[in-house]
Amino acid sequence: MDRVVDEAQLRALIPTVIGVLGRRGADFAAAEDAVQEALVEAVRVWPDEPPRDPKGWLVAVAWRRFLDAVRADTSRRRREVRVDDEPAPGPGTEVDDTLQLYFLCAHPSLTPASAVALTLRAVGGLTTRQIAQAYLVPEATMGQRISRAKRTVSGVRFNQPGDVGTVLRVLYLVFNEGYSGDVDLAAEAIRLTRQLAARTEHEEVAGLLALMLLHHARRPARTRPDGSLVPLAEQDRSRWDTRLIAEGVDVLQAALARDRLGEFQAQAAIAALHADARTAAETDWVQIVEWYDELVRLTDSPVVRLNRAVAVGEADGPRAGLAALAGLDPALPRYAAVAAYLHERDGDPATAARLYAEAARAAATLPERDHLTRQAARLNAGLRG
Incomplete structure (x- = not known):
């Protein structure tokens, strides 16, 4: 055998x-x-x-x-x-070696793309070919990127702890790439984050692991057999992985108990509230808005404010959601899609259809573009009827 x-x-x-x-x-x-x-x-x-x-x-x-x-x-x-x-x-030096390698691969002298590639190669053990396939670039191009990154950090010596936040951002970039080629990058990011969590008590490492687990639990319900996207409100929640949800909630609760809130813990708390709702209608949007308020306080990110507007629209009505959009840059990714959704809920299908079409033209992926195009076509058909 x-x-x-x-x-x-x-x-x-x-x-x-x-x-x-x-x-x-x-x-x-x-x-x-x-x-x-x-x-x-x-x-x-x-x-x-x-x-x-x-x-x-x-x-x-x-x-x-x-x-x-x-x-x-x-x-x-x-x-x-x-x-x-x-x-x-010995055991102690092994832990230090592993943590230092994470910090090295996410060194601030590297671009995000180079840090991701080097992390997948040196910490994750993926081949250059696998990483190139995952990012849809020629193997020679990825090989050059990795070689440049290795030269950049070869002379770096650590005499103090690296920046955990930078490492976590790199791992989150890996997670959000999802699946391509023969490497499941979302699963790989979870594996690496588990490894990091086993070597440090940092609450934001636990927060990121919880966030990944809770998002990954919904993966089976996110797409239809033809590859088209299924919005969160329309997903078949019986297909969510309850084992991953339970683990994610346990990891999050342990992190929150340390009372040192960070952005990944807050994002995981929002994901946990979605996971806790048996149906979309039972979602606790009021509490989700409160967590988005915490995220705004922690990050002051325009993207967070955009997502908060959606939650406000669900908790307090579409007019309140549209008011929450005021002051945000319309050039933000997904701004047009959020505005379209809120205008449709507010009873303005003509404006919503125009905005869905605008969002489709700016979509970053083909499934997202197709979804937004279908939304615009649905509303336009209703207007013609």
């Missing part, structure tokens, strides 16, 4: 192995390259010869690959590499 490599186990070891090589003297770029080569070797060898100590095997093979690369590169500066005096990695 053919054995298969436990890919999840393999990828979970990557941050620790990179950290060990880093402590032994390898810079980040060289360590990451060596670990990738060790992973390829593991996939080839492990099915027939599974190691008793997978982490030790990866460290040994990656370290040999690193030494081979140093010896072969005669044009580079000679460096002293000491092996025998290296301490065996």
Whole structure:
């Protein structure tokens, strides 16, 4: 019977192995390259010869690959590499290594796109091909992006904790990409955030994990078999994953109990209120508005204010929702779609149809564009009838 490599186990070891090589003297770029080569070797060898100590095997093979690369590169500066005096990695240093790798991959000197790519490669263990497929770019382009990112951070040394908020924004960017190619980026983002949450007691890490779980729970109901979008109010809630919802609520409650509210906890609280409603009509919009007020206080984000206007429209009526839009820039993403929805609820289908058509032209994705176009066509058909 053919054995298969436990890919999840393999990828979970990557941050620790990179950290060990880093402590032994390898810079980040060289360590990451060596670990990738060790992973390829593991996939080839492990099915027939599974190691008793997978982490030790990866460290040994990656370290040999690193030494081979140093010896072969005669044009580079000679460096002293000491092996025998290296301490065996213990639990404490493993945790530090993993956290530092998260911080390194989300370094502020990197663009968001580069930080995402480097995180998926170095922390997530995805291949360049997989990341390129997920972001719909040529493999060579993604390879260049990752190489530039690795060069940028190779000289970085940490003498203080990195910015957890930056790491969380990178992970949230990954989560929002959803699914493309042969990599489910939403599931990958949840896996990485779980890994981060296991290594830190930071309440916003827990908040982001809860938010991801609660949003991911609704995924099966978000689209029809033909790929068209299903708005939240129309989703079949029996298809929501109650196991993920329960876990998300538990994680959120534990985070909120620390009494250090952050934006991801507030967003997760809103998602939890949606998940708690058995039907759309039972949604507690008044409490959702209160949480959006907290989010505005925390972020002062125009996008948050836009989403708050929808909640106000549900809690206090469409006129109140339209009033909440006042002062916001009409160029905001989804502004026209929100205004269209509120105008339709306020009994102005002509204005709503025009705004739905405008929103469709600005839609970022094909399913969203098709949905908004159908909304405009529905209202226009009613006006003609």
